[in-house]
Amino acid sequence: MRKTDTSRYIAYLLRHRPDAAGITLDEHGWAKVEDLLAGVNRTRSLTMEELEKIVRTDGKQRYSFSPDKTRIRANQGHSVQVDVEMTEVVPPTILYHGTATRFCDSIDSMGLIPGSRLYVHLSGDPETAVKVGKRHGKPLVYLVDAGRMAMDGFRFFRSENGVYLTKAVPPEYLSRDTNGPDLNPKEGQKPDTHGNPALSKNEQE
Ligand code: HQG
Numbered sequence: 001m002r003k004t005d006t007s008r009y010i011a012y013l014l015r016h017r018p019d020a021a022g023i024t025l026d027e028h029g030w031a032k033v034e035d036l037l038a039g040v041n042r043t044r045s046l047t048m049e050e051l052e053k054i055v056r057t058d059g060k061q062r063y064s065f066s067p068d069k070t071r072i073r074a075n076q077g078h079s080v081q082v083d084v085e086m087t088e089v090v091p092p093t094i095l096y097h098g099t100a101t102r103f104c105d106s107i108d109s110m111g112l113i114p115g116s117r118l119y120v121h122l123s124g125d126p127e128t129a130v131k132v133g134k135r136h137g138k139p140l141v142y143l144v145d146a147g148r149m150a151m152d153g154f155r156f157f158r159s160e161n162g163v164y165l166t167k168a169v170p171p172e173y174l175s176r177d178t179n180g181p182d183l184n185p186k187e188g189q190k191p192d193t194h195g196n197p198a199l200s201k202n203e204q205e
Helices: 003-015 033-040 048-057 101-110 126-134 146-151
Strands: 063-065 071-074 087-089 095-100 120-122 139-144 156-158 164-166 174-176
Touching (some): 003 033, 003 048, 003 063, 033 048, 033 071, 048 063, 095 120, 101 139, 126 139, 146 156, 146 164
Antiparallel strands (some): 063 071, 087 156, 095 139, 120 164, 139 174, 156 164
16 A cells, blocks of 8 residues: 555545544544554554654645644644634735636636535645646636735635635635646737736636
């Protein structure tokens, strides 16, 4: 079993289905490390040393140990109702949401919704958003007018691993990023600065 598969399985347990390995999460999303190891070892092999390496080297820093390493949790991405004590932040003026083109009609009409997760996930830069979008198909990046949302009273949080989260993004705060990397801007049109919220949606298309 490759360690990336084990890491994915740990994310699955700590975000979505702790019961699948017989573990429980407390209200802040913490599982006992002892229980997680026992649960994972029901179906595959994982030592404490290997778990420490997964936590330390995970490309997105998805997991945190408690200081004494007796507990572990996912930093974000949950579908189970837990409060991982994210920091509420004043967001950057513009944030990015990577998705797939097949979702855009729905997103244009109803905005971004969290789906099965607790929050809509937003990226701080367009390159990361493209990677997120590619998980679903042909990527499309939306610019989120987070500055205006914050002024209008929407709350933003930042997880331990730098993902921005908010409950929902209504369509009036969204525009498509036609200058996004890998998105083949029209010929003769040079990619320039991202996120000019002064442009209307039509101007961005
Ligand atoms: C889309 C990964 C139709 C949304 C990433 C997305 C992220 C809509 C999909 C984290 C919609 C949900 C989360 C609407 C949103 N109509 N589709 N109104 N509103 N959608 O996987 O943001 O590797 O639950 O655009 O890096 O893709 O797991 O969310 O395409 O941070 O650590 O519904 O997962 O991190 O998909 O990704 P997801 P996401 P990890």
